[in-house]
Amino acid sequence: MRPIDHIINRIEVTVFRHRVFVISLFLLMSLFLGYQATQIKLDASFTKNIPLNHEYMQTYLKHRANFGGANNVLISVCNQDDDIFNKEFFTALKGVHDQLFFIPGVERTQVNSLFSPSTRFIEVVEDGFAGGPVVPADFVADEEGLAIVKANIEKAGIVGRIVADNYSCAMVKAVLMENNPDTGEKLDVIALASKLENDIRKPYEKDGITVHIIGFSKMVGDIADGAKGVVTFFLIAIAITTVMVYLFSKSIALTLLPIACSLIAVVWQLGLLSTLGFGLDPMSILVPFLVFAIGVSHGVQMINTIGKKVSLGMKSKKAAKFAFRTLIVPGGIALLSDTVGFITLLSIDIGIIRELAIAASLGVGVIILTNLLLLPVLVSFINIPVKKVKPKSKSQMGFQQAQQEHLLWRFMQSFSDRKVASVVLVIAAILFGLGFHYSKQLKIGELHAGAPSLHEHSRYNQDTFLITDRYAISVDYMSVIVETNANACTNPEVLKTMDGFQWRMENIEGVQSTVSLPSVMKIINAGYYEGNLKWRIISPNQYALAQALSNVPSSTGLLNNDCSVMPVILFLQDHKAETINRVVDAAKIAIDDYNNDLVTFKLASGPVGVMAATNEAVEEAQTPMMLYVYGAVIILCWLSFKSIKAVVSVVVPLYIVSTLAQWLMTVLDIGLTVSTLPVIALGVGIGVDYGIYILSTMSQRLTAGDNIQQAYLAALKERGTAVLITGVTLAIGVSTWFFSDLKFQVDMGILLTFMFLVNMLAAVTILPAIAAFLWKNQK
Known part of the structure; x- marks a missing residue:
């Protein structure tokens, strides 16, 4: 017996021998964490949304007291x-x-x-x-x-x-x-x-x-305020999931128990967050739903296995023990993959994403206890009213139903035939090629005017559009901070350098207007000469500069108290990603040209400076995050199956779907932002479950001597219905987000619906097609 099998047997014996104690322990923990969950509060702060260690934000924080945040x-x-x-x-x-x-x-x-x-x-x-x-x-x-x-x-x-x-x-x-x-x-x-x-x-x-x-x-x-509607969508999702699980299980008990265990996981997650001192940010309020969805996914696999064994005459307790023993490894590996995948988000230096990573990791980790341990223990106490049937018998289940199921599995089995698999892989390769090409066009940052988290018709965005339309200055501005020596406000060389930089930036496409201390002092200087434009200059005379400076107090935000720091403020037409990138790139070139021993220009402060830093942090984090996610999935799949073939079969479909999801983002004009970046990691984490469950059964059958087609047919009969039902149920649940008052929730709903469905389809089509060529078609 393998060491892992020995450990599982010991856990199984201990848990099911002390079932009442286990349930009592879960009850006490649920009461405690349930109370803690009631104490959780919505928690949002400005600094959580910015990469505090980014060089722009270091400049912003250093001079925030003088020039405002x-x-x-x-x-x-x-x-x-x-x-x-x-x-x-x-x-x-x-x-x-x-x-x-x-x-x-x-x-x-x-x-x-x-x-x-x-x-x-x-x-x-x-x-x-x-x-x-x-x-x-x-x-x-x-x-x-x-x-x-x-x-x-x-x-x-x-x-x-x-x-x-x-x-x-x-x-x-x-x-x-x-x-x-x-x-x-x-x-x-x-x-x-x-x-x-x-x-x-x-x-x-x-x-x-x-x-x-x-x-x-x-x-x-x-x-x-819009996030309060998430509760309504959550209730709708619970109702839809309950109906779908009942249609699958045909048992009220086997419907309510996985739903209840998944809700317990959500309560535990919120309780743990509150206990650890975290709140729930409005931008990550969707995480509890994802925890519920993942919990249901694994719960359906559990009741699927139990129901099949009970239908063959096995008692509920024995069926529950068998399901626990069978699913604890593939289910545990899938959930550990999810957890580690979410933990990789901690590598991104933005507070809100790190909190999302902690919340998601805690929730998924808890599912290992609630849906892989508590659920079979609870099922072992109930008497499932299912008639006994002989294996492969059609008489008691109805000939027509059996025939439909038989035809579906036979059709899907063809994906593991090399001829059909070749066609599947060619189509997948073409789609991947297109997706990879267009995913390169994915833009970093916001692509729309106004607050992208809200719909264009929202009151906030309508207020933004009115202010932008009626005032000459934009609400989207960036300050380039100029650091120099004390009393530099009367140094003509410093002022001329700043003036040259300002003129250069003023002529960059996307810059609406600019203002700085030199530009104001030039106007004042002309005022001393009856407003003559010829005198709108930086005077070489320090006394003339001091005279002009006397009319510009530090409260204007154009200088600090000792004249050692001054901003050049750039008002932009909008905060779209392409505008910010164009202006920031031009500013970097200008800074290299104008920096000298006397003057140092530094990016950046102001709202657009924060956006620029955030966009750069997201862009820098994109590739490492995906490497960490896939690295974690690869390692855990290897530990589970000890097979490079298995790793390739699980990971390649995931990568194809991730690439197609990025293509979808370019088509729908969704930028890669703080709110959409985690969705890719979440999609990979959730999508890996389908492949691991299917391949776990295939691996057992291949080890027993089946060829690849026989192994895949066995996996479909054992797991196929549960995988299909789970993918469709989860997709329907998140599709209700299309009607949310929050634009970012609509975007996440679209992406998650796509990833739930397409990951499921990839697991039942591309995975067996790859396996058909990796495993020889013989015993």
């Missing part, structure tokens, strides 16, 4: 019927400004609007310069006061930035902290999003005044 809130208050110059509008704008100012977690020194003291105007008068706040301290919203404010707005040059181009809206901007100053804990962005909706939008959006809010926190809040 990328975690901003933009609130545009608009008048639907007229311009902003009326009492009602300014009352609403003042209310929004004050309300935002006092929300915990908002950096109050960086709340900026018409009512901010730092929003100032400067004008040339007979005696030199004059200026002050755009909205005076004694402002009264009457005809005279509004006229003064309108004149000040035009003098301040903030049209297109703080005020809309057509004077229909005005902006309130704020930067968010990482921690809540009241509690000292990490800022709850979902709660903050709720405050923005309830304390700002609802009270002030009335009488023709509309409020439009965008920013990371608001987007996450809207995603969290």
